[in-house]
Amino acid sequence: MATPILQPVERENYLNKEYGVWSWLLTTDHKRIALLYLLSITFFFFIGGFFALLIRLELLTPAGDLVQADTYNKLFTMHGMVMVFFFLIPSIPAVLGNFLVPLMIGAKDLAFPRINLLSWYLYIIGGVMMLHCILTGGVDTGWTFYAPLATNFTNSNFTEAALAIFVVGFSSILTGLNFVVTIHRMRAPGMTWSRLPLFIWAHYATSIIQLLGTPVIAVTIVLVACERVLHLGIFDPKLGGDPILFQHLFWFYSHPAVYIMILPSMGVVTEIIACFSRKRIFGYSFVAFSSIAIAVFGFLVWAHHMFVAGISVYSALVFSFLSYAVALPSAIKVFNWTATLYKGSIHYDAPMLYAFGFLGLFTIGGLTGLFLAALGIDVHVTDTYFVVAHFHYIMVGGAVMGYLGGMHFWWPKISGRLYPEGWARLAALIVFIGFNLTFFPQFVLGYMGMPRRYFDYSHMPEFQVLNVLSTAGSTVLGVGYLLPMLYFLWSMRYGKPASDNPWNAAGLEWKTASPPPTFNFDEEPVVTWEAYNYEELDAPHKSEVPVGR
Amino acid sequence: MYFGIWLTLLVCTFITYKAAFLELGRFNAAVALGIATFKATLVALFFMHVYHASEKLTKLVVIGVLFFLMLLLGLTMSDYATRLWS
Amino acid sequence: MADSSLTPVHEHHGEAHAAHNPALLHHFAEPQQQRDAASLGMWVFLATEVMFFGGLFCAYLIYRRWYFGDFGAASKSIDATLGATNTAVLICSSLTVVLAVWAAQTARKTLLIAMLGITMLLGLAFLGIKGVEYKDKFEEHHVPGASFSFENVPIPGHPGEFANPRHAQIFFSLYFVMTGLHALHMIIGLGIFTWLFVMAWKGRFTPEWNTPVEIGGLYWHFVDIVWIYLFPLLYLIDRHP
Numbered sequence: 087m088a089t090p091i092l093q094p095v096e097r098e099n100y101l102n103k104e105y106g107v108w109s110w111l112l113t114t115d116h117k118r119i120a121l122l123y124l125l126s127i128t129f130f131f132f133i134g135g136f137f138a139l140l141i142r143l144e145l146l147t148p149a150g151d152l153v154q155a156d157t158y159n160k161l162f163t164m165h166g167m168v169m170v171f172f173f174l175i176p177s178i179p180a181v182l183g184n185f186l187v188p189l190m191i192g193a194k195d196l197a198f199p200r201i202n203l204l205s206w207y208l209y210i211i212g213g214v215m216m217l218h219c220i221l222t223g224g225v226d227t228g229w230t231f232y233a234p235l236a237t238n239f240t241n242s243n244f245t246e247a248a249l250a251i252f253v254v255g256f257s258s259i260l261t262g263l264n265f266v267v268t269i270h271r272m273r274a275p276g277m278t279w280s281r282l283p284l285f286i287w288a289h290y291a292t293s294i295i296q297l298l299g300t301p302v303i304a305v306t307i308v309l310v311a312c313e314r315v316l317h318l319g320i321f322d323p324k325l326g327g328d329p330i331l332f333q334h335l336f337w338f339y340s341h342p343a344v345y346i347m348i349l350p351s352m353g354v355v356t357e358i359i360a361c362f363s364r365k366r367i368f369g370y371s372f373v374a375f376s377s378i379a380i381a382v383f384g385f386l387v388w389a390h391h392m393f394v395a396g397i398s399v400y401s402a403l404v405f406s407f408l409s410y411a412v413a414l415p416s417a418i419k420v421f422n423w424t425a426t427l428y429k430g431s432i433h434y435d436a437p438m439l440y441a442f443g444f445l446g447l448f449t450i451g452g453l454t455g456l457f458l459a460a461l462g463i464d465v466h467v468t469d470t471y472f473v474v475a476h477f478h479y480i481m482v483g484g485a486v487m488g489y490l491g492g493m494h495f496w497w498p499k500i501s502g503r504l505y506p507e508g509w510a511r512l513a514a515l516i517v518f519i520g521f522n523l524t525f526f527p528q529f530v531l532g533y534m535g536m537p538r539r540y541f542d543y544s545h546m547p548e549f550q551v552l553n554v555l556s557t558a559g560s561t562v563l564g565v566g567y568l569l570p571m572l573y574f575l576w577s578m579r580y581g582k583p584a585s586d587n588p589w590n591a592a593g594l595e596w597k598t599a600s601p602p603p604t605f606n607f608d609e610e611p612v613v614t615w616e617a618y619n620y621e622e623l624d625a626p627h628k629s630e631v632p633v634g635r
Numbered sequence: 636m637y638f639g640i641w642l643t644l645l646v647c648t649f650i651t652y653k654a655a656f657l658e659l660g661r662f663n664a665a666v667a668l669g670i671a672t673f674k675a676t677l678v679a680l681f682f683m684h685v686y687h688a689s690e691k692l693t694k695l696v697v698i699g700v701l702f703f704l705m706l707l708l709g710l711t712m713s714d715y716a717t718r719l720w721s
Numbered sequence: 722m723a724d725s726s727l728t729p730v731h732e733h734h735g736e737a738h739a740a741h742n743p744a745l746l747h748h749f750a751e752p753q754q755q756r757d758a759a760s761l762g763m764w765v766f767l768a769t770e771v772m773f774f775g776g777l778f779c780a781y782l783i784y785r786r787w788y789f790g791d792f793g794a795a796s797k798s799i800d801a802t803l804g805a806t807n808t809a810v811l812i813c814s815s816l817t818v819v820l821a822v823w824a825a826q827t828a829r830k831t832l833l834i835a836m837l838g839i840t841m842l843l844g845l846a847f848l849g850i851k852g853v854e855y856k857d858k859f860e861e862h863h864v865p866g867a868s869f870s871f872e873n874v875p876i877p878g879h880p881g882e883f884a885n886p887r888h889a890q891i892f893f894s895l896y897f898v899m900t901g902l903h904a905l906h907m908i909i910g911l912g913i914f915t916w917l918f919v920m921a922w923k924g925r926f927t928p929e930w931n932t933p934v935e936i937g938g939l940y941w942h943f944v945d946i947v948w949i950y951l952f953p954l955l956y957l958i959d960r961h962p
Contacts, residue, residue, distance in 0.1 A: 193748065194747070194748040195748035196748075197748075197758040197762065198758075198762060199748065259769055263762060263765050263766060263769070266761075266765055267758050267761045267762045267765060268758075270692060270761060271754060271757050271758040271761060272748075272749075272754070272758070297765060297768060297769050297772075298700065298703045298768065298769070298772050299772070300769070301769045301770070301772040301773035301775075301776070302707065302772050302773070302775065302776045304773060305773050305774070305775075305776035305777055305902075306776055308898070308902070309776075309777075309780070309898065312894070312898060316865070316866065317865070317866055317867070318865050318866070318894040318897070318898065319865065319890060319891065319894060320780060320784075320891060320894050320895065320898075324887070325887040325888070325890055325891055326787075326788065326885070326887050326888045326891060327784075327891060328783070328784075328787075330714075331711075331780060331783055334711045334714065334779075335711075335776050335779065335780070338707055338711075338776075385703060385706055386706065386710065388710075389710070389714065397714045397718070398713075398714050398715075398716075398717040398718040398719075398720065399717075400713075400717040400720055401710075401713045401714035401717050401718075404710075404713060405710075605747075605748075610750070637816060637819050637820060637823075638816070640816075641812065641813070641815075641816040644812045644815075645809055645812055645813075648805060648808045648809055648812065648952075649805075651805075651952075651953055651957065652801065652805045652957070655801065655953070655956075655957035655960040655961070656960050656961055657961060658961045659961075663957075663959070663960075663961070664958075667953035667954075667957050668950075668953060668954075670953070671949050671950050671952070671953050671954075674812075674949045675946045675949050675950065678815060678942050678945060678946050678949070679942070679946065681819075682815050682816075682818070682819045682938075682942050683938075683939055683942045683943075690757070690761075692761065693760075693761075693764055696761075696764045696765060696768055697764075697768075699768070700767075700768035700771045700772065701771075703772065704771055704772065704775045704778075707772070707775050707776070707779055708775070708778065708779050708782060711779050711783065712782065712783070712786075715783050715786065715787075
């Protein structure tokens with residue numbers, strides 16, 4: 087099928103249906119809202135990345151010579167807050183989820199399109215508040231803003247940051263609400279629960295966490311704000327309050343929050359691995375139920391962030407045990423992905439490279455989590471760079487890799503264009519190398535005892551070599567992140583137009599045009615096939631290369 | 636039927652109020668919370684129509700959220716209740 | 722947003738319904754689906770509200786366990802009669818709400834408007850009584866902050882012992898935050914019911930379509946349930962003489 091050199095006549099799709107700023111700012115089309123989110127979170131990603139760069143620059147030398155101590159505190163705090171609340175938590179659900187959930191289940195839109203738009207505006211309002219906070223000096227409490235530092239002693243503009251997080255929290259809750267109702271109520275005829283793509287199961291589980299966990303941190307922020315502004319004093323030890331209570335309430339959300347960050351990424355990886363091995367996922371039910379299990383178990387383990395905070399030893403034992411249990415469903419998924427790859431017809435396109443990166447890095451990150459779940463080891467490595475490396479392996483090596491893989495995989499669907507495959511594979515490789523160079527040394531540093539949140543390590547100058555490696559890696563990583571930005575933008579103008587299904591992938595989203603029309607499908611789909619029917623998809627093309635672009 | 640539930644709720648409120656003034660030791664709290672739970676259940680089942688809900692999902696949502704609420708309260712209490720054991 | 726140029730033949734099913742019921746939104750296939758979605762949406766939202774208040778109940782339970790005597794003394798100083806009255810007020814308002822829903826489902830417009838109106842009056846009564854309570858607390862210097870004072874208040878059941886003012890201040894902090902948040906939800910509820918009242922007045926609710934009344938009612942009942950727990954926990958900790 088020769089593609090003509092001239093541009094084909096453009097069908098009406100969600101991008102060209104209406105032009106003008108207001109058609110975007112007042113849209114209720116889930117696909118446009120997804121793009122609005124894409125712009126917003128990319129912006130905050132680079133803000134958070136900028137702070138990371140400054141941190142790494144400071145840590146090049148043992149002395150605290152680039153910035154002052156207070157400033158450094160603000161750097162790592164703002165890096166954490168921006169990355170966690172304004173990038174990682176929204177990223178995949180708000181961009182890929184918003185775009186794909188209705189498409190994958192055969193619906194015309196989400197259940198509550200106007201609430202979806204509201205959700206984006208709440209994100210923007212929270213984002214503006216956070217930006218204002220940054221511009222007026224930032225916060226220095228750490229992204230975990232423990233009482234009583236945050237409530238009583240910090241001189242920074244903490245209340246505004248806390249309220250900004252409160253507002254984006256509601257954005258998150260509304261997204262979750264929309265997804266749960268949509269998945270329950272708006273599946274196309276024939277789209278039973280067991281035919282849903284596992285991406286949907288992952289987002290369903292994520293939404294449950296968003297709904298049940300975020301309100302708890304919201305009310306905690308209310309209490310903290312009351313304490314700081316009205317001097318009410320609930321966590322104040324001078325009044326007999328318990329600062330550890332703050333930590334319980336904070337981590338009750340913030341631990342499940344990390345599952346909000348990783349579950350969607352797992353969903354993306356599942357789709358990619360199935361497509362680029364040309365096989366149905368091994369153990370569909372296991373993967374589906376593992377997603378739900380991660381969501382539920384994730385609520386049982388929060389105090390493993392508090393092992394050395396002063397909680398009861400018996401309680402710590404229980405939480406330690408439960409923390410081992412929560413690793414099980416994740417492990418089940420890794421086994422199932424691996425089994426899917428076995429005897430598959432593997433294609434090394436860029437999305438698959440990211441998925442491979444995810445598999446390895448998430449496994450390392452997850453295993454090091456088990457180190458931390460062991461009480462004895464945790465006492466030694468808590469609040470060191472070991473923890474920092476652990477969560478970056480999962481958040482960056484896992485979640486961000488999954489996000490990038492997903493962006494590449496669905497880019498043809500979203501934009502109607504193909505990205506340049508050569509550059510994309512190169513970028514994936516650069517990201518992988520840069521990532522490991524940045525964060526693997528941090529495992530060693532942490533194990534050797536370098537504390538986190540310290541800007542001056544001149545008492546242990548032997549840490550410098552690994553720190554220099556880490557900073558070098560971060561530069562490489564930055565380049566790796568910049569490349570997709572550039573070639574995605576380039577592709578919107580100069581990329582080859584994409585067909586409906588350039589990957590010959592399974593899934594309802596591939597049965598409509600790239601980009602899709604505003605109401606997603608020309609005719610309401612009726613599903614009569616199981617998920618991941620790659621055998622059927624490849625059967626007529628057995629003589630050709632199955633995956634074509 | 637609604638009036639029956641309404642009267643029951645008012646009577647329970649009255650009982651809760653009066654019972655608080657009796658010397659029941661540890662059971663004061665149990666009685667008060669027990670009656671409150673009974674009232675809340677009545678409101679949920681009959682005023683919010685959970686009892687006659689055609690969808691099992693509604694009941695699942697209610698039970699589910701109560702489960703997670705108990706997790707929050709219970710596991711947090713497990714720390715405070717056992718702090719002085721050693 | 723509907724555009725006829727892209728609407729192929731298959732849409733006739735949905736369009737027939739749309740012709741019947743202008744309230745059907747374009748992305749739903751039929752009214753029952755829309756109704757089910759709205760109902761599930763409200764239930765899921767109420768679940769988030771349960772967790773929202775849940776955090777406060779968690780804080781409350783922990784401190785009550787720690788400072789039972791001080792909390793008892795503080796609890797005794799708030800007016801249980803007013804609290805009980807407020808409970809009764811809310812229970813009556815739940816009754817009027819459920820009658821309003823029934824009226825909407827059975828096309829009894831006058832009853833619907835009356836019930837919505839009475840619900841709002843009861844809600845205002847609740848807030849009024851709350852206002853009186855807050856005023857009392859303010860006058861007694863029981864509002865946490867610089868002017869807080871709770872000296873020489875005996876602990877119930879322990880003659881000769883006095884409550885620790887610092888711990889009592891924690892009680893009052895929780896009291897104001899919990900009842901304040903609850904009152905805020907009441908005010909939002911009143912706003913919702915004002916809108917429902919106006920819509921009902923204009924005759925917008927029919928037996929086929931009265932979803933806003935139903936889900937507004939769910940919200941109101943939830944606010945009632947929160948108070949059903951707040952009342953014994955805050956007002957009746959240790960009342961025996």
